[in-house]
Amino acid sequence: MKIQxxxxxxxxxxxxxxxxxxxxxxxxxxxxxxxxxxxTKNEKNTVFDKLLTLKGAPLEMLANDYTYWDExxxxxxxRDLKWAQVNIDFALPTFQVNAVxxxxxxxxxxxxxxxxxxxxxxxxxxxxxxFDKLFAQSRLRHFFINTAAGLMEIRGATIHPTADSKxxxxxxGYFLAGRLWNKEFLSExxxxxxxxxxxxxxxxxKTNPTLKNLSEKGIINLSKILTDFDHRPLMAVNMSIDSETxxxxxxxxxxxxxxxxxxIAAAFSLLIALLNRWVSLPLHLISRTLETGNISHISSMQNxxxxxxxxxxxxxxxxxxxEALIKEIAERKKAEAxxxxxxxxxxxWIWEVDKDGLYxxxxxxxxxxxxxxxxxxxxxxxxxxxxxPGHEEKLKKEAFAIFAAKKDFKNFLNENRHKNGSIVYFExxxxxxxxxxxNLLGYRGVDTDITERKKAEVELKNAYxxxxxxxxxxxxxxxLNAVGQLASGVAHEVRNPLGIIIQGVNYLETKIAVKEGxxxxxxxxxxxxxxxxxxxxxxxxxxxxxxxxxxQPEDISLIIENSLNLVKNHPAFNNIEIIKxxxxxxxxxxxxxxxxxxxxxxxxxxxxxxxPSGGRLTIRGYDKKLEIVRSGIGxxxxxxxxxxxxxxxxxxxxxxxxxxxxxxxxxxxxxxxxKGPRGGAGLGLSVSRNILHMHKGLIFVESxxxxxxxxxxxxxxxxx
Amino acid sequence: MSKKSIxxxxxxxxxxxxxxxxxxxxxxxxxxxxxxxxxxxxxxxxLKPHLILLDIMMPHMDGFQxxxxxxxxxxxxxxPVIMLTAKGxxxxxxxxxxxxxxxxxxxxxxxxELRSKITEVLERTAK
Numbered sequence: 001m002k003i004q005x006x007x008x009x010x011x012x013x014x015x016x017x018x019x020x021x022x023x024x025x026x027x028x029x030x031x032x033x034x035x036x037x038x039x040t041k042n043e044k045n046t047v048f049d050k051l052l053t054l055k056g057a058p059l060e061m062l063a064n065d066y067t068y069w070d071e072x073x074x075x076x077x078x079r080d081l082k083w084a085q086v087n088i089d090f091a092l093p094t095f096q097v098n099a100v101x102x103x104x105x106x107x108x109x110x111x112x113x114x115x116x117x118x119x120x121x122x123x124x125x126x127x128x129x130x131f132d133k134l135f136a137q138s139r140l141r142h143f144f145i146n147t148a149a150g151l152m153e154i155r156g157a158t159i160h161p162t163a164d165s166k167x168x169x170x171x172x173g174y175f176l177a178g179r180l181w182n183k184e185f186l187s188e189x190x191x192x193x194x195x196x197x198x199x200x201x202x203x204x205x206k207t208n209p210t211l212k213n214l215s216e217k218g219i220i221n222l223s224k225i226l227t228d229f230d231h232r233p234l235m236a237v238n239m240s241i242d243s244e245t246x247x248x249x250x251x252x253x254x255x256x257x258x259x260x261x262x263x264i265a266a267a268f269s270l271l272i273a274l275l276n277r278w279v280s281l282p283l284h285l286i287s288r289t290l291e292t293g294n295i296s297h298i299s300s301m302q303n304x305x306x307x308x309x310x311x312x313x314x315x316x317x318x319x320x321x322x323e324a325l326i327k328e329i330a331e332r333k334k335a336e337a338x339x340x341x342x343x344x345x346x347x348x349w350i351w352e353v354d355k356d357g358l359y360x361x362x363x364x365x366x367x368x369x370x371x372x373x374x375x376x377x378x379x380x381x382x383x384x385x386x387x388x389p390g391h392e393e394k395l396k397k398e399a400f401a402i403f404a405a406k407k408d409f410k411n412f413l414n415e416n417r418h419k420n421g422s423i424v425y426f427e428x429x430x431x432x433x434x435x436x437x438x439n440l441l442g443y444r445g446v447d448t449d450i451t452e453r454k455k456a457e458v459e460l461k462n463a464y465x466x467x468x469x470x471x472x473x474x475x476x477x478x479x480l481n482a483v484g485q486l487a488s489g490v491a492h493e494v495r496n497p498l499g500i501i502i503q504g505v506n507y508l509e510t511k512i513a514v515k516e517g518x519x520x521x522x523x524x525x526x527x528x529x530x531x532x533x534x535x536x537x538x539x540x541x542x543x544x545x546x547x548x549x550x551x552q553p554e555d556i557s558l559i560i561e562n563s564l565n566l567v568k569n570h571p572a573f574n575n576i577e578i579i580k581x582x583x584x585x586x587x588x589x590x591x592x593x594x595x596x597x598x599x600x601x602x603x604x605x606x607x608x609x610x611x612p613s614g615g616r617l618t619i620r621g622y623d624k625k626l627e628i629v630r631s632g633i634g635x636x637x638x639x640x641x642x643x644x645x646x647x648x649x650x651x652x653x654x655x656x657x658x659x660x661x662x663x664x665x666x667x668x669x670x671x672x673x674x675k676g677p678r679g680g681a682g683l684g685l686s687v688s689r690n691i692l693h694m695h696k697g698l699i700f701v702e703s704x705x706x707x708x709x710x711x712x713x714x715x716x717x718x719x720x
Numbered sequence: 721m722s723k724k725s726i727x728x729x730x731x732x733x734x735x736x737x738x739x740x741x742x743x744x745x746x747x748x749x750x751x752x753x754x755x756x757x758x759x760x761x762x763x764x765x766x767l768k769p770h771l772i773l774l775d776i777m778m779p780h781m782d783g784f785q786x787x788x789x790x791x792x793x794x795x796x797x798x799x800p801v802i803m804l805t806a807k808g809x810x811x812x813x814x815x816x817x818x819x820x821x822x823x824x825x826x827x828x829x830x831x832x833e834l835r836s837k838i839t840e841v842l843e844r845t846a847k
Contacts, residue, residue, distance in 0.1 A: 492777055495806030496732050499827035503738035506831035510745050530828055 004280045011272055018264055025260075029253050037246060041220045044193070044241055048222050051192055056142075056153065059179045062095040063155035064140065067175045070162045075111075076104055076173040084111045096179065098152070102159075103174040107131040110173065116180065120148045124176065126229075134229055135174065139167045144226040144234050145178075151199060151226070151235055152178040181237075195220075195241035202233040219243065282308040286315065295319055349426075349447040352433065355403065355440050357382040357396075369426075369449040371419030386416040388423060406432040406440050413450075425454035462636060469638050487540030494537055502530050539683045549592035549694050553718030556589045556621050556648055557582040563600035564619075570605060575614030582621035589648040590718040595691045602684035603652050603711055610656025610709060620651040623717060632698040632714075640696045641714065648717055653710040659703040667701065724842060726751045727767060729760030729786060730775035730804065735827075739773070742831035747838070757781030761789055764796045771838060771845075776805040787822070800845045802837060804829075 066072060066088075075083055088100055092115055099114035099121050107128060114121045125145070126134065134141060134156065141156040155178075158171030179185075181199065190197040202225065222239040282301060286308070289297040298312040343350045343363035349370075352361035359377045366377055370386060384396045395414060402409050412428045430445025505526045512519055560582060567573060607617050626633050626645050633641045641647055659667060666672045668689050692699050696716055703709040726749045730736050733755050740751035752767055754760035757778055764772060772790065776783035783803060790796040806827040823841055825834070 492806040495827045496735065499806065499829065500732065500735045500738060502828040502830055503735060503742055507738055507741050507745065510742070510831070527830075534828055 003283045004276075007272070007275050007280060011268065015268065018268075022257075022261065026257070029257070033246075033249060033253060036249060037220070040243060040246065041222065044195075044220050044239075045222050048193060048224070048239055051189065052224070055185075055189065056155075056179075058095040059097055059153060059155050059177055060142070062091060062097055062100075062177050063157045063175060066091070067157040068160045068162055068165045068167065072102075072159050072175070073161050073172045075102070076159060079110055081111070084113075089113055095177070097177045098149075098180045099178040101176045101178075103131070103176075105171060105173060107174070114178075116149045118147070118149045121178075124154075130229065135171065139171065141176075141229065143229040143231075145228060146234065147180070149180055149182070151181040153181060153226075154178045154229075189239075193239055193241060195222075195239045198238050198240070200236045200238055202236050220246070282311075286311060289315060293319065347448070349449070350445075351383075351447065352442055352444045353383055354442040357384060357399065357403075359383070360442065361444075369418075369424060369447070370416065388415050388417050391415065403432070403440060403443065406434065406438075408432070409445075424449060424451040426450065465636065466638055487537065491537045491541060494533060498530050498533055501526065505530070539687075549595050549691070551590045551592055551695070553588035554591050554593050554596070556586065556591075556650060556715070559591070559593060559596050560600060560619055560621060560650070563597045563604060566597065566601055567604045567608065570608050572608040572611060572614075576608060576611055577614075577616045579616065579618045581618065583623065586621060586623050586648065588718040589715045591695055591697075591715060592691075596695075599688040599691050599713070600650075600652075602688045606684060607652055607654035607656060607709070607711075610654055610658070615655035615708075617655075618651070618653045620653075621648065623648050626714070640698055646717055648715040650713040650715065651710060652713075653708060655708040658705040658707055658709055659701065660705050664701065664703065723748050723750045724770040725749070725767060726771050726773060726838065727754065727760065727763055727769040728752070728773040729754045729757065729764075729778075729783075730773070731755055731778045732775070739831075739834070743835060743838070746831060747835045749838070757783075757786040760786055761796075764790060764799065765793065768795065769799060771842060772799055772801045773838075774801050774803055776803055800841050802841060 071083065071087070074080075084102075088102075088111065091097070092100065092113065098116055100112070101109060101124055102111040104110055107126075109123055112122055135158055139158040141154070143154055145152050145154055154176055156174060156176035158167055159173040159175055160167045160169055160171065186197050186199070220239075220241040220243050222241070224237045224239075225233045226235045226237060228234045282298075285297045285301065289295055289312075295316050298315060301308050301312040302316070303309065304312070340363070344365065346363065346365060349365040350361075350363040351359055351366070354360050358379065359381055360379065362374055362377050364374060366372055366374070370377075372381070383399065384392050387395045408429075408431045410429045412430075414426055414428060416424050416426055418424050426447040427450050428445060428447045430443040433441045433444055435441055505523050508519075509523055560580060564578065564580070604617070604619075611617070623646055626641050626643060626647055632639055633643060633645075635642060663674060668685050672686075689699055692713060692715075698714040700712045700714075701709065702712070726743060728736050728739055728751060730739075730753075733753075736753040736755065740753055743749045743751050752763055752769065754763050758781060760772075760774070763769075774783045774786055774790075778786075783805070787801060787803070790799065790801065800822070802823040802825055804825050804827060823837065825837060829837075
């Protein structure tokens, strides 16, 4: 609310309070005047009553005293007019009475006299019934009648003997005396009351507007109701007393009132004018100045000693400071814009974090390298919020250790997650921001996106690995090729002589009818050697032949069963306890059935040979999600399986002699064998591995010398 | 029933000799030997043997060339052939069995086994 409004409001409020106070004062004054008026009226009324009583006393005395009198009783019966003239006629002026009437008990007029010379007053204007009523209730009566001569006050009494002053005996007659309320009487009363007396036809006082108005003007109106014989109002006598005291009182009250009103109005006007001059106007000027920024409005107030002078000087100082500030801000903004321009044009993400790692500044580069808008970063993200899952705690630990030491850091390599989910690599450098006391406020620094470089590095590494592997495969393939060619060549060159030898042996077997001594044994040895040589040739051929496979969804349980059937004739078979555990609801595997049987047979025979004196062979088949990241399971292009991929597992575990650590490195090499010249060609595991490799499968060997060997094969499930 | 005549064409003279000895010893056969393809073809035409044992790996003319010529000639077309090989490669096997619908035996082979194979082929082709 404006101060002017407040002042106006205050003024109105004061005026209101004053008006209310004035109203109460008026009422109080009115009631005071009214009280005084009523007191005066009551006094005058009492006086008027007393005056009427006093003035009516002779009439009353006549009516009362002449009626318990033996002479009067006698007059009723004698009707002695002489007595009446002597006694009654003379009494008239004495008692200031205008008329007298004497009636007998039958209300027959016995005597009548009046000094008004009015014939109509000869007899009272009552009927027989009215006369009967007249004294029926009381033996003394006081009432008024209207006559041709004017209003007449009448007093009447029953006539009794002198002894009966209490009028207990029956009335002997009736005596009535009247007095006219003529002009003289009325003016006498007026003079005595110092007022003006009027006779008015009877009205209800309240409905008489004249009377009411008179009372308002300091005139006291007293009114008496005059009743007829039957107590009915007949006339009203009204006394108007012009009270000077009341008028003076009323006038002085009004004068006081107007004086007070005028003085207060003057005081208010003065107050408003002064408030306007001293407060509103300076305030208005100050507000104009502050609104427009033009200090010329308050230049006149500059030299004032009072508060507004101080304020105007302060405003002037503030304005000059403001101008300086605006200038400085403009310059700073320019500098900031320059910095911002440079920062945004930079390739690096420039940032500032508080001591909790929350970003409080960032250039726009973050949008490009992390995918977040500035308003998603500033005040919302910590540096570790972009960390890749599982690395957050480590990063926090390392970073806050540096924070605690308030050290600079340079080219700190870290992995982060882009908003789109991709991994980005940053090299981060930063310096601590300290306050004057050396307390850490936060860090400022720069992140360089090295993802491309990193990617190139990774690609290079992958390419190198791939190259190495391809090289290995090439070497292996070359080896195989060489072995294949060798095998093919050797097969022909060796099998022909073997064919000759066996035919020769056959011939000798048939020809030498009698098997003398060692001949049969020698022939058998020759045949056995030929078979062994042939077996080696076959193995070599198998090895070189493993070049193409036909993958089909197959039941691994069936393959295991077939393989076990095929090795049933092995001499060790009967000494070995075979436990087959294949998960019943195992999905089909994607394999070349014959090749896989070949693999399993190779492995089973190896296991049998490691348990020459018996043991236990457990063969398991189940499927599971791959978890352990080991050779061949991973995200590299060359890995056959991805982590979390579901795959078929076949395990062949024996309780045989086991494989030593030195042997372990060579077991997959072609021609490596521990079985001696009578064992195999040393190609079984090598061939098996090649077959599995073509299946995109894996083989792992775990062994402990003296305890046994466990071979794990991982195969692809036929898709879903 | 007279003896069945068998022609063996193989560059390994010793092998041929021993097969002849064995087959004639344990079976009811007369075996004629040819140690090269050309000689073999000529003998096949003139002798019209009941069965020819034909080696694949031979100098000058290999077994498949000989087989082709045998099958091309009306005189020798009907004679069943058992291919003999020391090579043991799948390609040969496929070629022999699928292309010419002929039997295939890998060396070394025992005499008894060879005899039963010959008997089997002869019985089948006689039908």
